[in-house]
Amino acid sequence: MTGRMPGPTSHTFFSQRLRLHYVDWGNPTKPPLVLLHGGRDHCRNWDWAAAALRDDWHVIAPDLRGHGDSQWSTDGSYALAGYIYDLTQLIHQQRLAPARSSPTRSAARSPSATPASIRTRSPGSWPSRVWAPRPRN
Numbered sequence: 001m002t003g004r005m006p007g008p009t010s011h012t013f014f015s016q017r018l019r020l021h022y023v024d025w026g027n028p029t030k031p032p033l034v035l036l037h038g039g040r041d042h043c044r045n046w047d048w049a050a051a052a053l054r055d056d057w058h059v060i061a062p063d064l065r066g067h068g069d070s071q072w073s074t075d076g077s078y079a080l081a082g083y084i085y086d087l088t089q090l091i092h093q094q095r096l097a098p099a100r101s102s103p104t105r106s107a108a109r110s111p112s113a114t115p116a117s118i119r120t121r122s123p124g125s126w127p128s129r130v131w132a133p134r135p136r137n
Helices: 043-053 080-093
Strands: 009-015 018-024 032-036 058-062 105-108 118-120 129-131
Touching: 009 080, 018 043, 018 080, 032 043, 032 080, 043 058, 058 080
Parallel strands: 032 058, 032 105
Antiparallel strands: 009 018, 018 058, 105 118, 118 129
């Protein structure tokens, strides 16, 4: 990174009548990278990684339903299917889906994983590989 860049901007989107929050680290001309937090976290837990990745990626980090600044589920449902639907809505509403020639990448951190353990996904495989950002010297 060159110089001091501003932090992310906060935004909201709607999924299943819930107001959900995400932060956008800018750089919309680069390929999108969606960072998903674990079960007891929130989107700002990714700040250290997003700051390191923002030069090469359009980094988006959502607060999952019931976490951070996102609304709690009105029916108490926190099933995986709801989270997946919300993520699909974020990708669709923000037009983050890739052209056929460029793969989508998303990263998720397990609550039991170390901060360097990040999984990325390409269409048709889960996980495609384990990846950790290399520190810049």
